[in-house]
Structure formats: structure tokens, C-alpha cells
Amino acid sequence: MDTASAQVFAQQWVAAWNAHDLDAVLSHFTDDAEFSSPVAAQLLPETEGVLRGKPAIRGYWAVGLEKIPDLHFEVVHVYTGVSTIVINYRNHTGALVSEVLELNNHGLVERGHGTYLADDAAGSSGA
Template identity: 60%
Template sequence: MDWNAFAERWCADWNSHDLDRVLEHFADDVVFTSPIAASLLPETGGRLAGKAALRVYWEEGLRRIPDLHFTIERIFGGIDTLVIQYRNQKGASVSEVLRFENGKVVRGDGTYAVGADNPAGIRS
């Protein structure tokens, strides 16, 4: 898999705010975790299972953050894992850890810089 091409397409899809395009990258039974999901949808505990759950989370995120924008800083590729490190519209450093099977993301984890100076508000 061409990790650079995937990361560029992923970023462009997010910046378009077109959830159908974003969700095309994910398997139907994907599992995704995020501390932001835990904040926006506390009943999830930050763990989302399936594309439908991702859509609910990301629709709410885009509703609350209409200026959402990502800028890729670096990517790290493994055998079946890609890490996309980027800055969001607030300048927060974020990394998405994505595990693939058959060309689709089956597991994703949104991770944020830890500390008081992080605009995302994640605390250690």
C-alpha cells in the first residue's frame, strides 16, 4: 500500500468535510477509540464500533467544529499500520494510528499530545 498516497487522500477527504468520503477508508466492523469521542459522546467511553457509530461521532464533531482542518506533519508506515501525525485547526498535535486489513482500516486510535499546553485539552 502506498502510505503517502493514502495519507494525502485521507487528509483531503477530512478537509472536504465529506463523511462519505472519509468513511470509505474504513471497514464496516471498524473499532475506533478517541478521548474526544469520550468527551463528545460520554456513553461510548471513547470506543466506537462500526461505521454507523463513527458517522454519529464525526457528524457531531463536524457540527461542533465547522472550521475543522488538518495539516499532515509526518507519516509513519509499518507492515499493516499507518500513523498520521497532523495538526488540527487549533494547532493541536494529533496522531491517528490506523491498522489495515484488505486495504481498509479495521482499527483506529486517535491520540493527542498530553499536557496543559495542548489545545485539545487532553491532560496527563
């Protein structure tokens, strides 16, 4: 992914999150995408932090939006790699977070990872 495309992707991603529009966020993911997050491990321990498929990812993010009604992200940096984009952002609590997103040939996320600077990821996310 080139830098310009990564910037467009990140702006669409943050706009969807800030609108709390799960359909728009999930439109960037394949149906069988996998997403891992230490927050998921804390909020939904039965998942062991790994969500498989859009329905599971939607369910996790819906719980997050319910617990964090003032959720808001601000993109700080966007990094590109080979079929990878990293969106570094500041959340509504001021915490820095990075999403590492692995893309397929069509530019859709096949695998994503939420990464945090704190051991208590749920706490730093306000959940």
C-alpha cells in the first residue's frame, strides 16, 4: 500500500469510528477476518483476545461502543508496509494505541491487531 492510499484508508477508518458506524468500519474487513486485542481478552475472556469473522468482531466492537459512549480517535501517524498499514492514534482517554492491519490484494483487512502501551488495555481504553 502506498502512503497516499494508507492516509485515505486511515481517514475513512477514523471517520467511521468517530461516527460509531460499525458497518462502515467493518466494510474494510473480509468476511473471515481475524482481529486480536488485549481489550477483547479482558472484556470477553472466552475469546482469549482473538475474534474470528465479522460477526464476532462486530459483537466485540458493539460491546466496546456500549461501554465507551464517548469513544473518539485522533490519528497521530500512519505507517505503511508490504500489505500492511499501522494506524497510530490517540483515543478519548489520551492513550496512544496502534492498529496493525494486514491487507489482502483487494485492500481489505484479513488480520488486525490492536496494540497498547499499557498492560491494562481495557483501562487505558476507558472500558
